[in-house]
Amino acid sequence: MMPPPFTVIGTPFSTFTRTYKGITFSQVRVVPYSDTAYEHQPFGFLPTLVIHELNGQKVDLKLRESQQMWEFVSFIGAYGFPALEKGVVKPCVAATNQGTLSDAKICCTIAPTIAQHHAFLNKIEMHMFPEGYIFGKKLSWADFFSTHFWWI
Known part of the structure; x- marks a missing residue:
């Protein structure tokens, strides 16, 4: 089975994290300002949507606020x-x-x-x-x- 094409880095109860409703994604559950949050967003803010593939190419593009x-x-x-x-x-x-x-x-x-x-x-x-x-x-x-x- 293929992994989902998207990963959401965020807190599950956050309104902003839940805005990705309607797409299939895996979730990395973290709190703001954690090491993982900083790894995906320079100021430790959440959420970050990671797009793993575009047009058949692996990209791991990070979309942030x-x-x-x-x-x-x-x-x-x-x-x-x-x-x-x-x-x-x-x-x-x-x-x-x-x-x-x-x-x-x-x-x-x-x-x-x-x-x-x-x-x-x-x-x-x-x-x-x-x-x-x-x-x-x-x-x-x-x-x-x-x-x-x-x-x-």
Whole structure:
């Protein structure tokens, strides 16, 4: 007998987990923020639907709440970008335009903000996949948005 083409990673009593009614699936019963939840979703949220095969090819594609992508992008836009713009970009541009500070002095001035930015990026990167993508083994819109932010 063939295994079901889908697996749902989730808590059986969850309304969100039960939304897959009508398709044949196996279920991995887990609670949010467990090791298994993190294995299938970078922030440990549930549920995740794993599609094992597409067009006859094994893929193990993981579908997660699309809202998580928006939360990630919103997090970058709300916290990362403003800190970088106000604490690094604008002070550097202003000092360069005024010509009053040397490059070394500018670096000293923005050093605390750079340290905060590194800490922010380290937190973000802890939730990324080993391949360097935010939500899996392939690029998503969130990756492009974040890359734009990181290289400003």
